[in-house]
Amino acid sequence: MRIGKQDQAYTAIATSDADSITVRGHDLCDDLIGQIDFSDYFWLLVIGEKPTAAQRKMLDACLVSIAEHGLVPSVQAARMTLAAGPDAWQGAMAAGLLGMGSVVAGSTEVSGRYLAEVMAKADSDGTDLETAAIASLQELKAQRKKVPGLGHPQHSGGDPRANKLLAIADEQGISGRYVETLRVLAKHAPGIINRPLPINVSGAIPAVILDAGWPLEALKAVPLLARTAGLAAHLYEESLRSIGFIMSHAADQAITYDGEPSGSAAKHLA
CATH class of the missing domain: 1.10.230.10 (Cytochrome P450-Terp, domain 2)
Structure with a gap:
């Protein structure tokens, strides 16, 4: 089934052959690996050109400013996910990033x-x-x-x-x-x-x-990349000394059930 336009089958980001990998017009091995900082590479990947010194400094400052802010909801989601599935770093990381909506980080x-x-x-x-x-x-x-x-x-x-x-x-x-x-x-x-x-x-x-x-x-790529670094730190710590189940237990204790009582409980109250 053909969905959407079919006349824009191009990408300007990267290509590769048997001998080389080209990223935004640069040879990955000869021009980029060991030759460029990651912030510069991030800018290059997204925009297609390397940043100026001022642009690099501003991007670095933004990434550092938002990478970490304690046990915010996205961090709690990631840590509790890893506690439940210690082998699933990718799932825990995804849990944290998926929580970056219009209220927090996003x-x-x-x-x-x-x-x-x-x-x-x-x-x-x-x-x-x-x-x-x-x-x-x-x-x-x-x-x-x-x-x-x-x-x-x-x-x-x-x-x-x-x-x-x-x-x-x-x-x-x-x-x-x-x-x-x-x-x-x-x-x-x-x-x-x-x-x-x-x-x-x-x-x-x-x-x-x-x-x-x-x-x-x-724009959303900036906080997403930054928080990925912060989540990596929390997941590493979670793998060494887990607090995921502690947070889960604390939530269970903090929330009071106010739904309908079960049949046995209702009979007892009567």
């Missing part, structure tokens, strides 16, 4: 698309970013929706990771329209939403990496 993409939406609104209306940002914030308030990229339940006084990323972007001359949009939103959000809303790391990452030249369509 919120980077949500924030990036929101920034792009505000910018596009300003362009289409022929107005300035501040006017577009204020209108967007008022709309979110009316709909009782959260502001993507702003606020954090733990770092309510300001997310130190976000502050550091923005400082690096400024130092490297990377800060552009995305960072400007984020800062304008952060300026007006507390007064409109009526509560403190500092920039969080999921707002800073898309702003700085998009201004650095990373494509919006591949």
Whole structure:
């Protein structure tokens, strides 16, 4: 069965023959292995060209900032999966990555698309970013929706990771329209939403990496790669001293059943 277009049978990423492997126009063995750092290679793989020094520094900073944040839900899912199947690292890793949705870690993409939406609104209306940002914030308030990229339940006084990323972007001359949009939103959000809303790391990452030249369509790849490193650390530790079943037991103790009692229990209560 033919599904979708059949006239784009090409890839520009890699090819190989009996004697060589070519990646983005570079010989893998002669030009890349031992010659390029992994962050540069990641940029090359996704975008098709090597990053500048400033782009590399910004990507490295983003990856480091989001790789680890303790026993978050994705980590708990991965560790409990490995505890139940010690031979299934790939399954445990997948469990952790599958939990990176629009609320935790995957919120980077949500924030990036929101920034792009505000910018596009300003362009289409022929107005300035501040006017577009204020209108967007008022709309979110009316709909009782959260502001993507702003606020954090733990770092309510300001997310130190976000502050550091923005400082690096400024130092490297990377800060552009995305960072400007984020800062304008952060300026007006507390007064409109009526509560403190500092920039969080999921707002800073898309702003700085998009201004650095990373494509919006591949934004989710950044936190996914970063969290893979963090999950590897947790899975290695889990294999040495398991806490997966401890977390499972703690969850069982913390949650109270409030469904219908069984027939025997109902009879006893009567």
